[in-house]
Amino acid sequence: MNTTSPTPDRTCDAIVIGAGPAGEVAAGKLAGRGIETILIERELVGGECAFYACMPSKALLRPGALVAETKRVAGVSDTSLETIATLRRRDEVIHDLDDSTQLPWVEEKGIELIRGVARLDGERRVRVTGRDGEELLLEARRAVVLAVGSGASIPPVPGLRELQPWTNREITTARQVPPRLLILGGGVVGVEMAQAWASFGAQVTLVEVGERLIAQEEELASERVADGLRARGVELRVGVRATGARRDAAEATSVLTLESGEELRAEVLLVAAGRAPHTGALGLETVGLEPGRAVEVDDRMRVPGNDWLYAIGDCNGRELLTHQGKLQARVAVAQIAGQESARVHPIGPPPRVIFTEPQVAAVGHTEATARRAGLAVDVVDARIDHTAGASFAGKGEQQHARFVVDTAARTLVGATFVGPDVAEFVHAAAIAVAGAVPVDRIAQVAAPFPTRSEVWLELTDWAEQTA
Numbered sequence: 001m002n003t004t005s006p007t008p009d010r011t012c013d014a015i016v017i018g019a020g021p022a023g024e025v026a027a028g029k030l031a032g033r034g035i036e037t038i039l040i041e042r043e044l045v046g047g048e049c050a051f052y053a054c055m056p057s058k059a060l061l062r063p064g065a066l067v068a069e070t071k072r073v074a075g076v077s078d079t080s081l082e083t084i085a086t087l088r089r090r091d092e093v094i095h096d097l098d099d100s101t102q103l104p105w106v107e108e109k110g111i112e113l114i115r116g117v118a119r120l121d122g123e124r125r126v127r128v129t130g131r132d133g134e135e136l137l138l139e140a141r142r143a144v145v146l147a148v149g150s151g152a153s154i155p156p157v158p159g160l161r162e163l164q165p166w167t168n169r170e171i172t173t174a175r176q177v178p179p180r181l182l183i184l185g186g187g188v189v190g191v192e193m194a195q196a197w198a199s200f201g202a203q204v205t206l207v208e209v210g211e212r213l214i215a216q217e218e219e220l221a222s223e224r225v226a227d228g229l230r231a232r233g234v235e236l237r238v239g240v241r242a243t244g245a246r247r248d249a250a251e252a253t254s255v256l257t258l259e260s261g262e263e264l265r266a267e268v269l270l271v272a273a274g275r276a277p278h279t280g281a282l283g284l285e286t287v288g289l290e291p292g293r294a295v296e297v298d299d300r301m302r303v304p305g306n307d308w309l310y311a312i313g314d315c316n317g318r319e320l321l322t323h324q325g326k327l328q329a330r331v332a333v334a335q336i337a338g339q340e341s342a343r344v345h346p347i348g349p350p351p352r353v354i355f356t357e358p359q360v361a362a363v364g365h366t367e368a369t370a371r372r373a374g375l376a377v378d379v380v381d382a383r384i385d386h387t388a389g390a391s392f393a394g395k396g397e398q399q400h401a402r403f404v405v406d407t408a409a410r411t412l413v414g415a416t417f418v419g420p421d422v423a424e425f426v427h428a429a430a431i432a433v434a435g436a437v438p439v440d441r442i443a444q445v446a447a448p449f450p451t452r453s454e455v456w457l458e459l460t461d462w463a464e465q466t467a
């Protein structure tokens with residue numbers, strides 16, 4: 001028996017599999033450090049985020065949010081949402097699903113891009129099947145970085161998979177407004193897409209099996225987002241289980257059967273029920289790992305037992321957010337470059353933004369997760385709409401802030417902002433939480449007048465009252 005491995009067709013220092021945001025940052029930073037890098041992508045350079053997730057979804061949401069804001073501001077008139085123009089702008093944002101604008105960047109960085117499907121083939125080896133079916137065996141001298149991302153997970157509702165429901169891919173790139181849209185799942189994708197397509201006139205029904213929408217956030221945030229969706233005509237069926245799905249060919253509709261026996265029908269059924277990592281056919285078994293699961297990593301993004309292998313972004317199942325994947329890429333690159341003590345994950349809890357109306361922007365603990373973690377906390381609730389700044393932004397809307405303070409350490413361990421356009425609020429809180437900045441120090445900083453940031457003064461009051 002011949003046990004010698006075949007000679008690789010190519011060698012390089014590092015191989016990055018997947019050119020989504022995590023893989024792009026990894027490849028760019030590796031090449032920037034003079035590390036010879038091959039980047040392999042089977043579809044579009046930019047990944048799910050650029051073409052089927054973050055970017056198109058925000059392009060669909062922003063005009064509606066802007067129209068809502070102009071309606072709150074006296075002195076602006078004649079504003080209405082133009083669906084066709086919004087969809088056209090979305091197409092611009094996703095470059096009509098053409099990734100050629102990304103390519104000059106790849107070239108400038110000196111990254112070699114190979115288009116094809118990659119899979120591991122033992123230690124530091126990667127086999128690529130090109131679009132023409134040709135196979136290439138690559139070997140990395142230093143490291144292989146898995147950045148293969150995730151796809152929509154289809155829950156085990158009988159008949160659902162066979163129905164071929166829409167996922168984030170179809171809903172973010174749709175060119176027509178479905179008359180009726182049925183959404184399975186009231187997490188982040190579900191509520192954002194309900195918001196967007198209801199604003200274009202679709203009759204939206206959302207079915208969530210859990211007790212509330214966006215259940216990882218403060219209850220108050222769930223309530224406000226639910227209110228916002230209902231106000232836009234979205235029918236919410238929360239705490240409801242789907243027991244079957246089928247296609248009604250005569251009516252050209254998808255039918256979802258609920259536990260009660262009731263049937264819901266729509267021209268389009270969207271599944272927004274979480275994600276599954278793209279690790280099923282990645283050759284993980286060739287390096288002793290189980291295929292189909294998130295790839296477990298340590299805080300250096302290294303796969304335990306394989307010190308040459310890294311997994312970043314959605315495929316390690318840690319935090320399914322673009323900015324976290326990009327941060328993890330930097331952590332991995334520092335390790336590969338030999339800066340062992342440089343960056344270690346987690347650096348701080350990830351900020352989270354949900355781009356509904358109202359928006360939810362949060363970081364760190366909610367009150368519930370802090371208490372579950374055994375922290376003694378005080379909760380400081382404040383109304384953003386009571387600030388002078390709210391006379392000019394989000395006027396007339398209830399807007400909330402909740403600060404979760406560790407009473408022993410006197411530091412902020414979580415913050416949530418709910419209101420129109422609060423996304424930009426969260427980074428200050430993220431820095432305060434990650435840096436464990438004492439609340440007494442935060443209290444020494446003035447908040448600019450007249451902005452809604454004066455809501456932080458409530459934390460100042462807490463500091464003074466408890467000093």
Ligand SMILES: Cc1cc2nc3c(=O)[nH]c(=O)nc-3n(C[C@H](O)[C@H](O)[C@H](O)COP(=O)(O)OP(=O)(O)OC[C@H]3O[C@@H](n4cnc5c(N)ncnc54)[C@H](O)[C@@H]3O)c2cc1C
Pocket residue numbers: 017018019020021022023040041042043044045046047048049050052053054055057058116117118119147148149150168172189278281282312313314315319320321322323324325
């Ligand atoms: C509708 C929606 C909206 C979202 N909005 C936001 C948002 O606003 N903000 C935010 O932070 N996050 C958002 N997310 C989450 C975000 O999209 C992901 O966290 C992010 O895309 C993960 O980046 P990644 O690089 O790990 O993977 P991906 O973006 O999934 O990229 C992985 C890449 O790897 C390629 N690939 C996979 N397998 C192989 C293989 N075997 N060989 C070669 N190439 C391969 C894929 O083709 C893909 O291009 C959203 C998600 C969804 C679904």
Ligand SMILES: NC(=O)c1ccc[n+]([C@@H]2O[C@H](COP(=O)([O-])OP(=O)(O)OC[C@H]3O[C@@H](n4cnc5c(N)ncnc54)[C@H](O)[C@@H]3O)[C@@H](O)[C@H]2O)c1
Pocket residue numbers: 155156157184185186187188189190192207208209210213214215241242272273274275319320321352353354355
């Ligand atoms: N603005 C953003 O940053 C943004 C936007 C979209 C997605 N994302 C990321 O993408 C990830 C995936 O989003 P997602 O919404 O698909 O997942 P999710 O985990 O946020 O929510 C899934 C929801 O589906 C529900 N669900 C599961 N099975 C169900 C069933 N059979 N019937 C009814 N409901 C069911 C769950 O209870 C949950 O509420 C998120 O975790 C988030 O990290 C981020």
